[in-house]
Amino acid sequence: MLSFxxxxxxxxxxxxxxxxxxxxxxxxxxxxxxxxxxxxxERDPQVLEFLREKYRLNDPIPVQYFTWIGNAxxxxxxxxxxxxxxxxxxxxxxxxxxxxxxxxxxxxxLLIGIPAGIFSAVKKGxxxxxxxxxxxxxxxxxxxxWLGIMLxxxxxxxxxxxxxxxxxxxSEDPVRSITVMIMPAFVLGxxxxxxLMRHTRSAMLGVLNSDYVRTARAKGLVERRxxxxxxxxxxxxxxxxxxxxxxxxxxxxxxxxxxxxxxPGFGKLVVxxxxxxxxxxVQGIVLVTAVGFIFxxxxxxxxxxxxxxRLRKQ
Amino acid sequence: MKxxxxxxxxALLGATTLGAQAADxxxxxxxxxxxxxxDQSRTFVGRIxxxxxxxxxxxxxxxxxxxxxxxxxxxxSEDGKxxxxxxxxxxxxxxxxxxxAAAVAANIDRSQNLQESRRKSELSSVTGVEVLGxxxxxxxxxxxxxxxxxxxxDRAGMMVSPTAATQAGADFGLNPICSGPYKxxxxxxxxxxVLEKFEDYYNADDFHFDTVSYLPIPDTTVRLANLQxxxxxxxxxxxxxxxxxxxxxxxxxxxSAVSLGYQGIxxxxxxxxxxxxxxxxxxxxxxxxxLSLDREAINQVVFNGAFAAGNQPFPPTSPWYSKDxxxxxxxxxxxxxxxxxxxxxxxxxxxxxxxxxxxxxQLMQVVQSMASEAGIRxxxxxxxxxxxxxxxxxxxxxxxxxxxxxxxxxxxxxxxxMTTDAGLNDSKYSNAKVDxxxxxxxxxxDQQVRKESYNAARAILNDEAPxxxxxxxxxxxxxxxxxxxxxxYPDGMIRLKGMKKEDG
Numbered sequence: 001m002l003s004f005x006x007x008x009x010x011x012x013x014x015x016x017x018x019x020x021x022x023x024x025x026x027x028x029x030x031x032x033x034x035x036x037x038x039x040x041x042e043r044d045p046q047v048l049e050f051l052r053e054k055y056r057l058n059d060p061i062p063v064q065y066f067t068w069i070g071n072a073x074x075x076x077x078x079x080x081x082x083x084x085x086x087x088x089x090x091x092x093x094x095x096x097x098x099x100x101x102x103x104x105x106x107x108x109x110l111l112i113g114i115p116a117g118i119f120s121a122v123k124k125g126x127x128x129x130x131x132x133x134x135x136x137x138x139x140x141x142x143x144x145x146w147l148g149i150m151l152x153x154x155x156x157x158x159x160x161x162x163x164x165x166x167x168x169x170x171s172e173d174p175v176r177s178i179t180v181m182i183m184p185a186f187v188l189g190x191x192x193x194x195x196l197m198r199h200t201r202s203a204m205l206g207v208l209n210s211d212y213v214r215t216a217r218a219k220g221l222v223e224r225r226x227x228x229x230x231x232x233x234x235x236x237x238x239x240x241x242x243x244x245x246x247x248x249x250x251x252x253x254x255x256x257x258x259x260x261x262x263x264p265g266f267g268k269l270v271v272x273x274x275x276x277x278x279x280x281x282v283q284g285i286v287l288v289t290a291v292g293f294i295f296x297x298x299x300x301x302x303x304x305x306x307x308x309x310r311l312r313k314q
Numbered sequence: 315m316k317x318x319x320x321x322x323x324x325a326l327l328g329a330t331t332l333g334a335q336a337a338d339x340x341x342x343x344x345x346x347x348x349x350x351x352x353d354q355s356r357t358f359v360g361r362i363x364x365x366x367x368x369x370x371x372x373x374x375x376x377x378x379x380x381x382x383x384x385x386x387x388x389x390x391s392e393d394g395k396x397x398x399x400x401x402x403x404x405x406x407x408x409x410x411x412x413x414x415a416a417a418v419a420a421n422i423d424r425s426q427n428l429q430e431s432r433r434k435s436e437l438s439s440v441t442g443v444e445v446l447g448x449x450x451x452x453x454x455x456x457x458x459x460x461x462x463x464x465x466x467x468d469r470a471g472m473m474v475s476p477t478a479a480t481q482a483g484a485d486f487g488l489n490p491i492c493s494g495p496y497k498x499x500x501x502x503x504x505x506x507x508v509l510e511k512f513e514d515y516y517n518a519d520d521f522h523f524d525t526v527s528y529l530p531i532p533d534t535t536v537r538l539a540n541l542q543x544x545x546x547x548x549x550x551x552x553x554x555x556x557x558x559x560x561x562x563x564x565x566x567x568x569x570s571a572v573s574l575g576y577q578g579i580x581x582x583x584x585x586x587x588x589x590x591x592x593x594x595x596x597x598x599x600x601x602x603x604x605l606s607l608d609r610e611a612i613n614q615v616v617f618n619g620a621f622a623a624g625n626q627p628f629p630p631t632s633p634w635y636s637k638d639x640x641x642x643x644x645x646x647x648x649x650x651x652x653x654x655x656x657x658x659x660x661x662x663x664x665x666x667x668x669x670x671x672x673x674x675x676q677l678m679q680v681v682q683s684m685a686s687e688a689g690i691r692x693x694x695x696x697x698x699x700x701x702x703x704x705x706x707x708x709x710x711x712x713x714x715x716x717x718x719x720x721x722x723x724x725x726x727x728x729x730x731x732m733t734t735d736a737g738l739n740d741s742k743y744s745n746a747k748v749d750x751x752x753x754x755x756x757x758x759x760d761q762q763v764r765k766e767s768y769n770a771a772r773a774i775l776n777d778e779a780p781x782x783x784x785x786x787x788x789x790x791x792x793x794x795x796x797x798x799x800x801x802x803y804p805d806g807m808i809r810l811k812g813m814k815k816e817d818g
Contacts, residue, residue, distance in 0.1 A: 042432045
C-alpha cells in the first residue's frame with residue numbers, strides 16, 4: 001500500500017512542474033501590462049519602470065520562471081503586486097474558506113445525489129425515477145449565479161432566515177460560520193448532486209442486473225440489504241472517482257458562488273488576480289490548486305483499493 | 315429593595331455598554347482596495363478607507379471649498395511661490411508619535427522620494443520644505459501652483475507616522491499608521507478592512523462607531539440585497555437601475571451627488587500609426603459623432619436619468635463648466651452634413667474599444683444606434699479593462715470608451731489629458747494654444763484668470779473634439795434608515811464625522 005502511494009506521489013511531481021510551466025507561460029501571453037493595470041489612473045512612467053524592475057518583469061520569461069519556481073521551492077511564493085501582501089499569507093487566509101465551502105457543498109451533493117440515484121435506479125421507470133431526473137436536470141441547468149441571487153432575495157431579504165454575507169472563520173464562531181455557508185454550499189452542491197445522481201443511477205442499474213445480485217436475492221436476503229450491501233458497494237468505485245474529479249469542478253464553481261455570497265475564498269482571489277494581472281497570486285493559487293487536485297485523486301486511488309479487495313493483489 | 319435597584323441599574327448599564335460595543339458600521343464597497351499606503355495607493359475605494367484612517371492637511375466642503383483639517387490656516391506669499399501652513403498642536407499618530415512640522419516635512423519628502431510613490435507628479439511644484447516652528451511649516455514652490463491645495467486635500471496631503479514609515483519602508487501599507495479618527499485593525503484581502511476608533515483623536519467625540527468595516531461586494535444587486543437583509547449598514551455606488559427598488563424600501567434611504575469625473579470617447583488623433591485615418595485627421599467627423607448623440611436620452615436609457623448628461627470635462631453643475639458650450643441638442647442633419655463635407659456622404663465606419671462590462675457595453679450600444687442614424691457605423695470591440703488600457707496607451711486604437719474619476723481642482727480633469735505629451739494624453743492631442751491656456755490656469759491663483767483660461771481652452775477643444783464627452787456619473791449611496799448624519803460629497807468619499815446609527 002505504501003509503495004503504491006509513493007509511486008503515485010512520484011508520478012505527480014512532473015505533472016505539477018508541467019502545470020506550473022504551462023500556467024506561467026499562458027499568463028505571460030495575456031495582453032495587458034501588469035504594472036499598467038495596477039497603475040490605474042496614475043501612470044508615472046518612472047514609477048512604472050521602477051516597479052517592472054522591482055518585480056523583475058523585464059527579465060526574459062524563462063529567467064522569471066526559474067526565479068519564481070526557485071523561490072516557491074523555498075516556500076516563498078512572492079508578494080501580491082496589488083496589495084503587497086505575501087501570496088502565501090493570502091493563500092493561507094483563503095484556503096480554509098474554500099475547503100470549508102467545498103466540503104459543505106460536497107456534503108449537500110452526496111446527501112442529495114446518492115440517495116436520489118439509488119432510488120431512481122431501484123424504482124426505474126416509475127414516477128420516483130422521473131421526479132429524481134427532473135430535479136437532477138434542473139440542478140444542472142439552473143445557473144449558480146441565478147440560484148444564488150434568488151436564494152439571497154428570498155431567504156435573506158424576504159424571510160430573513162439566513163445571512164446574505166459576512167463570513168467568519170470556523171475557529172472564530174462555528175455556528176455563524178456554518179450558517180453563512182449553508183446557502184452557498186447548497187447552490188454549489190446542487191449542480192454536483194445532479195451529476196452524482198446520474199452516475200449513481202447508471203452504476204446501480206449496471207450492478208442491479210448482475211448475477212451476484214440475483215444470487216443474493218435468490219438467497220432470500222432482504223431487499224434493503226441486497227441494494228445497500230451488495231449492489232451499492234460495487235457501484236461505489238466509479239462514484240468515488242467522480243467525487244474526486246468533481247472537487248476540481250467545485251473549485252471552479254466556487255469562483256462564481258464566492259462572488260455572489262461574498263465569501264473570501266480562492267475563487268474571489270483568483271478572479272481579481274487575473275483581472276489585475278497580479279501574476280504572483282495567480283501562479284500561487286494554481287500551484288496550490290493543482291497540488292490539491294492531485295492529492296484528491298490520490299485519495300480516490302487509495303479508496304478504490306480499500307473498496308475493492310481485488311485491486312490490492314495487483 | 316436597594317439591592318434590586320442597584321442590580322437593575324447595573325443591568326441597564328450593562329445593556330447600554332453592550333449596545334455601545336456593538337457599534338460597528340459596515341460599509342460595502344464596489345471593489346477591494348489596493349495597498350493601504352497613501353503614497354502608493356491608486357484606487358478610489360482605497361481613498362474611501364483613508365477618509366477614516368488618514369487625516370489630511372486640508373479637506374473640502376461639499377461645494378469643493380478648501381477647509382482646515384490638520385492645518386488650521388494657510389497663506390500664499392505675494393509671488394505665490396511660498397505656502398505657509400499652521401498646524402494643529404493636539405494631534406498624535408496612531409502609534410503615539412506627535413504630529414508636528416517635522417512630520418509634515420518627512421511626509422512631503424516621502425511622497426516625493428519613495429521610489430514606489432504615486433504622488434510625485436501631484437507635488438512636482440514643491441522644491442523644498444522649511445520647518446519654521448514646531449507647528450509651522452513652509453512649502454517652497456517652483457512657480458505658483460493653483461492645484462496644490464486640492465492635492466493637499468487628497469492623498470498627497472495625508473500624513474502618515476514618520477516613525478512607522480521609516481521602519482516599514484515600502485511595506486507600510488501592510489500596517490498603515492496615520493492620524494485619522496480610526497486606526498487600522500485588520501485586513502483580510504477581498505473580505506474586509508476593519509478600523510477601530512482611535513481614542514486619542516482630537517475630535518473623537520464626533521465619531522460614534524467603535525469599529526468600521528469595509529467589505530468589498532462587487533455585484534451591485536448583491537450589495538443591495540445585503541443592505542436589505544441588514545447584513546450591512548450602507549453601500550456605495552448603487553446601480554442607477556436599482557434606484558427605484560431601493561427608494562421603494564422603507565428601511566433604506568438614498569443619497570447622491572454628481573461626481574467630479576466624466577465618461578466619454580477618446581479618439582486617437584496622433585498616437586502612432588492608428589491615428590492615421592479620417593477620424594484622427596478630420597475634426598468634422600468627431601464633431602459629427604458628437605452631434606449625432608442625444609446625451610439626455612443616453613442618460614435616461616442607460617442610467618434611468620440618475621446621472622448627468624455632459625459635454626465637458628467638468629459637470630454642468632461645476633463652477634468651471636463653460637456656459638458658452640451647453641450640452642448640445644442632437645442634430646442628425648447637421649452631423650450628416652459634416653460627414654458629407656468631410657467627403658463621406660455615404661457614411662463612415664468607426665471602431666470603438668470598450669470595457670467588457672455591462673454598463674460601458676450598454677452605453678456604447680445606445681451610442682452605436684444613435685450614431686448609425688447619422689451614417690456613422692460603429693463597431694464595438696469589447697476588451698477586458700487591463701488590455702484596453704494597454705492598447706490605449708500604446709496607441710493601438712481608433713477610439714476608446716473611457717473615463718476619469720475626477721479631481722477636486724479642475725486642472726486634474728483636463729491638463730494631463732489635453733496638453734502636449736502629458737501623462738494621460740493617450741490621444742496625443744497637441745495644440746500650443748491649449749498648452750499655454752491650461753498652463754496659465756494651473757499657475758494662477760486668481761480664480762478669474764483661471765476661469766477665463768479654461769473657457770478659452772474649451773472653445774478650442776470643443777471644436778477639435780479629441781474627447782467626445784458623454785456623461786457624468788452620480789455617486790449614489792444607499793443607507794439603512796437608522797443611519798443619520800451622512801453628507802454626500804462630489805468626491806464620492808464617506809466622511810464618518812457625525813454619522814450615527816439609532817437603535818432599533
